[in-house]
Amino acid sequence: MKALLFWILAIIITLAAVIYQRKTGPTYDKQTEVAIGNTTYKFKLVRSHGGESDCKVELNIPDKEVEGKIYYKRFPTNEGWAVVQMDREGDNLKGFLPHQPPAGKLEYKVELVKHGEAFMLNNGIPVVIRFKGAVPGAVLVPHVLFIFIAMLLGNLSGIMAIFRHKKFRLYARFTLLFLAIGGMFLGPWVQWHAFGEAWAGVPFAWDLTDNKTLVSFIFWIIAVLTNHKKERPAYVVVASIVMLIIYAIPHSMYGSQLDPETGEIIQGWVRLIR
Secondary structure: OHHHHHHHHHHHHHHHHHHHHHOOOOOOOOOEEEEEOOOEEEEEEEEEEEOOOEEEEEOOOOOOOOOEEEEHHHHHHOOOOOEEEEEEEOOEEEEEEEEOOOOEEEEEEEEEEOEEEEEEEEHHOOOEEEEEEEOHHHHHHHHHHHHHHHHHHHHHHHHHHHHHOOHHHHHHHHHHHHHHHHHHHHHHHHHHHHOOOOOOOOOOOOOHHHHHHHHHHHHOOOHHHHHOOOOOOOHHHHHHHHHHHHHHOOOOEEEEOOOOOOOOEEEEOOOOOO
């Protein structure tokens, strides 16, 4: 019964962390809404695009009298805004942002117009979108799955260590294994497909996602090694807490970014609030 309760608590913590990531990560779609007349429309503005095609921005607006424009420029630059007229296809308005090299970014804002009155989405605050290469599903799906399982097992082993459950060391070893595969092997593979570089963490650069994975991996190595011959649950608890704190940092906040002037991939802080 205790083991079941530990599993349930670990699942709840893990799902809460995943939801938080999706709400705060700067590469997930930006949710916004706007009221036009008596109708309130809710939209998701894309903030990440993979592949070699232009990025489609599509809004569901059945009102045929509503038109739209997209203003965009390279980020971060002081260039003037380029304008794209959105076309109507049935109930949808759509426009395209021009393709950028991997790690290249654009900032854009959408203006809707009805009877000469303008309505800016997201209160006129530009949304930043990052472009990347296409990541094969055969690489991306296992990466996400193994990272999720590592997080779940890390929470479980930490909870078990607090209550001195006899299997906390076993699940700590499984945590290290899944983190090694998902984070240290598949993670660089994903990074290479997306941005052409396998590792952007220390000592080569300061990509926050890579460095977060590395820190967590080191703490779990210490936790497993110190519990090899003798039970030392405190180390597992610390590793579990560190992993949870690391996952609380929004994904890709300080990720790969193309310097618009030099064409080199650097790291750039993605501001969540402008």
